[in-house]
Structures are given as structure tokens and as C-alpha cells.
Amino acid sequence: MSAFTPLERGLSKTLTLLFSVTCALAVANVYFAQPLLASIAQSLGVTSGSIGIVVTATQAGYALGLLFIVPLGDKVDSRRLILTLVTLSVLALAAVGASRHWLVLLAAMSLTGLMAVVVQVLVAYAALLSPPAQRGQAVGALTSAIVLGILMARFTSGLIADLAGWRAVYFVSSGLMLTIAAVLWKIAPPAKPLRNQHTYPALIRSLFELFLTEPVLRSRGLFALLIFAAFSVLWTAMVLPLSAAPLSLSHSAIGLFGLAGVAGALAARRAGRWADRGWGRRVTGLSLGLLALSWVPIAFAESSLIALVVGVILLDFAVQAVHVTNQSFLFAARPDAQSRMVGAYMCCYSVGSALGAAAATQVYALWGWQAVSLLGASISLAALVAWFFSARS
Template identity: 55%
Template sequence: MNDAQQNTDNSIPRNNGGPGPQPAEKDSMKHKAVSAPTLKRSMALMFAVSCGLAVANIYYAQPLLDALAYEFGIGHEYVGLVITITQICYALGLLLLVPLGDLLNRRRLIVVQLLLSAAALLVVAAAPSGALFMTGMAMVGMLAVVTQVLVAYAASLASPEERGQVVGWVTSGVVIGILLARTFAGIMMDLAGWRSVYYVSSVLTLIMACMLFRTLPRYDARKAPLSYLQLLRSVFALFLQVPVLRVRAALAFFIFTAFSILWTSLVFPLSAPPLSLSHTAIGAFGLAGAAGALAAARAGRLADRGLGQRTTGIALFLLLLSWLPTGYAVHSLLALIVGVVLLDLAVQAVHVTNQSMIYSVRPEARSRLTAGYMIFYSIGSAAGSITSTAVYAQAGWTGVCLLGAAVSAIALFFWAMTRRTGGRPQNT
């Protein structure tokens, strides 16, 4: 199947066994494929950098929570709402904005979203009150879903022979952006205060919008004649039609709840006595997380070889195990580093495996599968943020680690119960 035809098929919801495009549509698709550009490595790198910058915007706040609590007079038990609101709005953006890529010109959609993101970041940076800050963060979260539009666009521009490799590059940008956001935020916080983080990000986002406007190909595949509401309904219909999506979305909820439990509350024990680390030092733990996450890149290849369930089980066991050394964070930074590496390795391995198994089921609906799956990722992140800060206020770091271990144990149990009842990919 050629690129244009693949992208057009992705826009058309169909029932299992339903008819494909009509002959006239196929002729039009073939004509489009002749002029479809190939994706150069330099362009793939730009996609990866853009994704990293966009997704980092919703994670900068994690190592800054203590400073934000002081700035706006928010108690530690409530400051996790900063992350929760951002993630909830990210989930709304996944549902309401990502499907627009199947209706509108993606190049224009990406540029407009980046420009609006730059404006929202300025609101956050200059916010004089907690209410305006929260409003700005909500907009930042919703507009950060441009990341998923970029991934889908990169996949549609790549040739079939290199599509998986290109998506892997772009996804690596997402992972690095998530984890290094903490390092960048910590350094900027110590150099010029927390507001500088969002001022600099706004400028970088604006520059990236201008670069993409100049360099993105004007080509975009023919869009399906669907209404916006029809497209949204098709996302929900996929949950009824695809069992593996339901199972893997639930696993995404659990693993990213655990992920957010660690990273949201970690700033509190590290910044408090006896450790009293600087924000730069706290943010540096993102480097350890990046090492663990990048080591999980092989998980997708294992899933392609039919080892997705085994990979998931091992990764979830490591996720549960990671909370043991993490619990000694106050007494040993080396133990914390081991726990962080294990946790991010496990989370990323399950995440990559989830996506590989989901995409193998319904290749013609990948963008909508992504939206549905990532909604649960975002809800899990929001749940982990608010629960971890509340638990830390009542039970300290030990309570946070017990909460993370409990969620990880539930995830492992859920996988064991569903591994033979819909958790396997189907051949296409």
C-alpha cells in the first residue's frame, strides 16, 4: 500500500470486514502517491526535536513544585493539581484535537498549535496569580498534543520500508523530551528562577513553529469526507471492536500512574533536609531515567517477534521491584538511581510493547488508536500526580513508595489475568 493510500485509509472508519475505498478513490490515491515526498533524515530529526520540545512543556513543573507551592501559597497536598490539570487537559486534547489531523491540513494544524503553545507558555511565565497560572498550564497541556499530530505526520510522510524506523526516531524525541525536561527545568530554576523555564520554552517553541512552517512539505494526503463528530465517535467505537486496545490502555493507565507517582513527588524528599539538593541536582535524575528508557528501545522488536506478552510480564515485575531501592532515597542516592533506572526502563518497555501490539491489530486506524490509548496514559499521569502529593503530605516518602508498589502490583496482576483473554495481538 502506498503512502497516500495508507494515510487516506487511516481517515476512514470501517467495520471489520467492511468495504475499502471505491475504485475511483483508489485512482485518486495513486495519483497522490506520485507526488508524495519522502522523509529525509534531517526532517525526521526536526520532527523528533519538535516532539521533544512540545511534550517537555507538560513536565517542566515536576521538579519545580516546591517553588510553585511557595510562589502561589499552595500546600504540598494540593500542589500536585498543577500536574493533574495539565494531564487532564492533555487527555482532552488527545480526544478533541488529535483527530483533526484526519480532517485538516497537518502542516497548518501543527504550526497553529505551536504558535498557540508559545502564547500559553508566556501566560504561564508571567502569571501574577495561581488561578492564571493554572489556566495557562491547562492550555499548555491541551496544546502539547501536537506531539501526536507530528508522529502521525512523520509516519505518513515516510516510505513503507522505513516507516517503523522513522516512527522510532520521532518517539525517541518524545521520550528524551519527557525525561530531560526535569534536567532543563532544574538548571534554569537555579540560574534564573522558575519563570525563566517557561519564557525560554516559549521562545524555543516559537522558533520551532517558524522552522516547521518553512520546511514542512506542503503535501498532505486526501482527507476523508467525515464530519468531526463522526471522527470522534470512531475513537470510542474502537474500544468496543479491539480487545487488545482495552487491555493495553488499562496497562498504560497503571504504568503511567506509577511513573507519575515517582516523578511528581520526588522533588520533596530531595529538596528537604537532610539531602537539601539543588533543583539542578534534582533535575539531573532525569538523565538516569533517560538512560533506562532508551535501554527499553528493544522492546518493540521483541513484540514484533511475538514476545510482547513475555516482555510485558518481565517489565512489570521490574516496575514492582524498582520501588524497593527507591524507598531508600533519603538514605542512599545510589539506591534511588537504581530505582529510577529500573522504573523508567520498565515503563518505557511496556509502553513501546503496548503500541506495537495495538498497531498490529488495525493498521488502518493508527491515529485513532493512538488517541484512545494515550488518553489512558494521560489519565494515569494525572491520577499519580494528585495521589502522590496527597500521600506524601500524610505519610512521607515511605507512603509514596508503598502507593507506587501497590499500583505496580495491580498492574502485574491485571496483566496475568488478561494475558490469555485479549491481550495478544491479532494478525493483519
Template identity: 50%
Template sequence: MRAHQDARSGAAAAMPFFLVALLACASGLSVANVYYAQPLLDTLAADFAISHAAVGGVITATQVGCGLALLLLVPLGDRMDRRRLMLMQLAALVVALVGVGLASSSMTLLMGMLAVGLLGTAMTQGLIAYAATAAAPSERGRVVGVAQGGVVIGLLLARVQAGVIADLAGWRGVYFFSAVVMLVLGVMLWRVLPAQLPPSRRLSYGQLILSMFTLLRHERVLQIRGLIALLMFAAFSVFWSALVLPLRAPPYAFSYTLIGAFGLVGVVGALAAARAGHWADRGLGQRTSGMALLLLLASWLPLWFGTHSLWWLVIGIVALDLGGQAIHVTNQSMIFRTQPQAHSRLVAGYMLFYSVGSGLGAMASTAAYAAFGWTGVCLLGAGVSGLALALWALTLRYMPKAGVPPSAHMGAPHDALEGAH
């Protein structure tokens, strides 16, 4: 079916279950493209003669693409029909995936990864903004949490799928297979996804982009939760970017399939995402944040023991994903309450912090491993997680009280968001 609805009216009624499920699945499949390279860093380093200290640049190139998407593409959802925009981006993503699979040099590989990061991120965040706008205010946290749960599962399946296909058909097969999957997804979205017309059509493209920076400058909730996200995603990237290196080396010498399977133990992160969104709807976002940040910090102790015992590694991954995803969904739920007419720009501004944190974490992680081994990686991750917890505690008094809409007493002026000079 193809139901057409305006974004403003779409938020008035509860979202149908099948649409929530579709958005979650599409979010997971889209974001997976950004993370396929993580368990493949070792073989990419070998094929393109890149050192272990520098191979994190493959992930960094993808994160640069993520940042460009957030600056240039995601805000368009507040000006265009999000359904049409996402279908155009999906078609370009298929081309980018084929380009990565055909890469013949490190430069073409990096360019292809940048394009995959650009378009995969634009798709994923466009779907999250779509879910936030279509959901009724009373269920927005839950709906965004379910969509974010799809992202978590996509991340986990990305690592497993990349490992399995790389063992069977080489790393290039990972990207060719994904291109086919995205084509199928495009047909489903075209046939099922309702149109969603934004409230800010009168903004020019330049005004739209500038208004996102107005939000970043004035919206205190976005600033605070964005900085917490930057540190949290840096901690995530520190772990996942370095994990393949000790597990591929002796005494483990695991296959890519087995390394990717370690991501499956983080499936509880998807459960945390949905539950954290529900708690945020009930006004418990700050309490949830504090507990999740403590869990994130504590996770590094079992992760440090992980190279001596795989059971400790599993416990650490569960704690890391549980805490991180709860923080992420709580952040988004709080931010989406500030300016309902600007969901695409809000998610773009928020995820800019994510892109910076993930890119810095990837570079620092592989460098720390090359210099200090796994102990250096864990100390780096624990330090970043501790900074996130300290930032949350120091900024509590600057955040709105539970149940009080943030825009009631802080935030960007409405006229500024609508293109006033």
C-alpha cells in the same frame, strides 16, 4: 526540502533517517513542556501560596489539558494534513507558554498549565501518529520506538532544563525560554516535514470524535493495553510528582538543578523504547511486557531505600524508566497494528488512559507524601505496579497471538470508523 506525500503511500517505503531523527527531536521538545513543572512544585507552592498537599493540582491541571487534547485535537490527524495541524498547534503553544510565564495568580497559573498540557500533548501525539503512518509496517515498531525515545529524552531534559533555568532565572524563565525554542522548532517543521494527507477526510468532526469512542468500545487490544498503560503511568506519576519534596527538604536540601539531574539516569529508558519496538516487530510484545512489568514492580524496593542512599535512588530510577518505557512502546506497537487507517484516533484513545493515570497518580502521590512520607509514596507506587502486572497476566488469553494481525479476528467494524450511523 518540502516533500509531499499521501499517508497511504508514505507507509510503503522505509522512512529516511533524517525524518525519523526530526520526529524524535520534535516529540521530545513538545512533550517537555508538559513536564517542566514537576521539579518546580516547591517554588510554585511558595509563590502562589499553595500547600504541599494541594500543589499536585498544578500537575493535574496539565493532565486535564492532556485529556482534552486527546479528546478534541489529536483525532483531527485522521482528517487533516498532520503537518498543517501541528504547525497551528505549535503557534498556539507558544502563546500558552508565554501566558504561564506571565501568570499572576494561582487561577491564571492553572489555566496556563491546562493550555500547555492541551497543546503540548496534541503536538507530541500528532508526531507519534505521523511516525506510525509514515513508517513501513515491517519497521513501524522500531520507528515508533525511536520517536518514543525522543519523548523519553524530552522528559529527562525537561526536568534538568527546568532545574537549571529556575536556579538561574526563576521558574518563569523556564517557560519564556521554551516559547523561543518552540518557535525555532516550528520553522524547522515548516521547512522539512512532508505533508501527510489522511485516508478519512470524508468524516465530519463529530463523526471523527464518535468513531474514536467506537474504537474504545470494540477494540479489545486497545482496551487491555490502555488499562495497563493507565496503571503504569500512574506509577510513574506517583514517583516523579513526589520526588522533589523529600529532596528539597533537609537533610538533602538539593537545588532544582540537582533534582532535575536525577532524571538523566533514566536515559536508558530511551534505549528500552527503541529495543522494545524492535522486539514487538518480531512478535515478542507479550514477553517483553511481562519482563518490563516485573522490573517496574521491583524498582520500588531500591526507590524506598533512596532517601537513605542516593545510589539506591539511582538504581530505582533506572529500573522504573527502563520498565515503563518498554511497556509504553510495546503497547503502542500492538495498538497501531489494529486499524491502520485510524492511527491518530488510536493514539488519542490510548493516551486517554495515560492522562487519567498520570493525573490520578499526581494527586495521590502528594497526598500520600503529606500523610505517610516517602514510605507511603513507595507503597502506593508498588501497589499500582503490582496491579498492572496482575492485569497483564489475567488478560493474556484475550490478546491476539504473535504474528496474527489483531484486526483479523477482533476490533471495531471498518464502517463504524468511516462514519456509519
């Protein structure tokens, strides 16, 4: 039997704050690079068509972590696993900042993404430490922190880069994660499994088996892959025209566009309520239609920053609404395997993000921003078509 002993009093405010800050910083490490791509390319002598591989490598590392690290939470002391991941992230981030060669940078970015799955382990850890009456509140607090970390990552990385260069972003984050590791080691309580009936290989195998046995996971995983590919196309390639003439925006100014993603956080709350009312399929279809339409104003980014802001708000709203609705369907389909369902689903998210990043910079280098917009719109329309056929089946 897999069982953990929760703290009888639940999570204290101090622990909740500590876990929330850790989640925000860890997820931010995955998104720091997007406003910095032009500077990284210039620093290392990499072409604009290849620099998107930085984001791809980070997302690929994250996907591998979801498959091979997160299931360890059912076999080992979660506190020890979290401390190990945070400590290794300190080294990975420092390696990114110190990288002088392209391949070294890619390897360090992959490790950074791999260690960032501490976010998923922390959410499960908080749930395990909380009594049932407080579990939703604890998980909700950490989820909000994750959203905030994603939204603020681009702005803070741009601001630090303008002041001290892109390498400083990763050195500062490395120092912060080291501080977090020390505090976690001091005050985080253990939550040891009593005994687990599954071996580690069986846990890993079960993730793949879910794709074969759960049609909801297959359909919602496909939506996740496509919407986050479109999301990554925008956020990876957007820095290239904005930093080039005639716009020539600073890192800080480019990072400000990330604040438009606040609409995504608002969408998350409302989409969840709509799904609870039984409107999940309708919300998915309408949101995918909105996602496709968002690329119309985005296409005018080089001539109108206002149009770009409108497009960013629409796109983030749509992506977040589908993302939240997807998870509501997954939880309902297999209440007995929620963690594994979400882990498998998030792998689709990472694959989509990685593919979108790699394609976006290549398309921009070959054909420019209009082609990038067409790519994003085509992916979004493909998701809408997939929803249409799934709704009819």
C-alpha cells in the same frame, strides 16, 4: 477516501531535524514542572499537598488534546494544524511564566498540555510526507526525539530554574517555540487531505467505540493507566523530599535523576525486538513484576540516593518495556486503525499520569515518603494482578 500526497523524495535531513527538535521541545513542556513543584508552591503560596495538581492539569489538557485535536489531522491541512498548535503553545507557556495566581497557573498549564499534542500530529505528518520505504525511519527519528525530550526536560528545567528562577523555564521555552513556529512556517510543506469519508464527530466517536469493540485496547489501556500512574507518583512526589532538609538538593541536582531514564530508552529498543519474537505477554508480566520490585530501593530515597538511582532505573526500564510492548499489540490488532488505537491508548496514559500526580502529593503531605512508596508499589502490584488474570483468559 482519506488520502495525502507524500513527498516523492521523502523527508529531507533538514525537515527530519526540524520535526525532531519540535517534538522534543513540545513534549518537554509537559514535564518541565516536575522538578519545580516546590519552588512553584512557595512562589504562589500553595501547599505541598495541592501542588501536584499542576501536573494533573497538564496531563488532563494533553488527554483532551488526544481526544479532540489529534483527529483533526484527518480533516485539515496538517501543516496548518501544527503551526496553530505551536503558536498557541507560545502563548500558553508565556502565560505560565507570567502567572501570579493559582487558578491562572492551572489554566495555563492545561493549555500547555492541550497544545503539546502537536507531538502526535507531527509523527503522523512525518509518516504522511514519507514514502513507505522511508516511513519507519522518519517515525523512528521523531520517536527518539520524544524520548530525549522527556529525559532532558527535568534536567534542563532544573538548571534554568537554579540560574534564573522557575518562571524563566517557561519564558525560555516560549521563545524557543516561537522560533520553531517561524521556521516551520517558512519551510514545512503542506500535506492536504483530498477528501475524508468521516465527519469530525464520527472520528471522535470512533475513538470511544474502539474501547467497546477491541479487548486488546481495553487490557493494554488498563496497563498503561496503571504503569503511568506509578511513574507519575515517583516523578511528581520525588522532588519534595529531595528539596527538603536534610537533603536540600538544588533543582539541577534533582533534574539529574531524570538522566537515569536513559535505561527506559534502552528498554524501548529491546522490548520491541522481544515483542517481534512473540514474547510480548511474557515481557509484560516480567516487566510489571520488576516495576513492583523497583519500589523497594525507591523507599530508601531519604537515606540513600544510590538506592533511589537504582530504583529509578528499574522503574523507567519496566515502564518503557510495557509501553512499547503495549503498542506492538495494538498495531497488530487493528492495522487499519493504528492512529486511532494509539490515540485512545494514549488517553489512558494521560489519565493515569494525572491521577498519579494528584494522589502522590496528597499522600506525601499526609504521611510522608514511605506512604508514597507504598502507593506506587500498590499500583504496580495492581497492574501485575491485572496482567495475571488477562493472561489466563
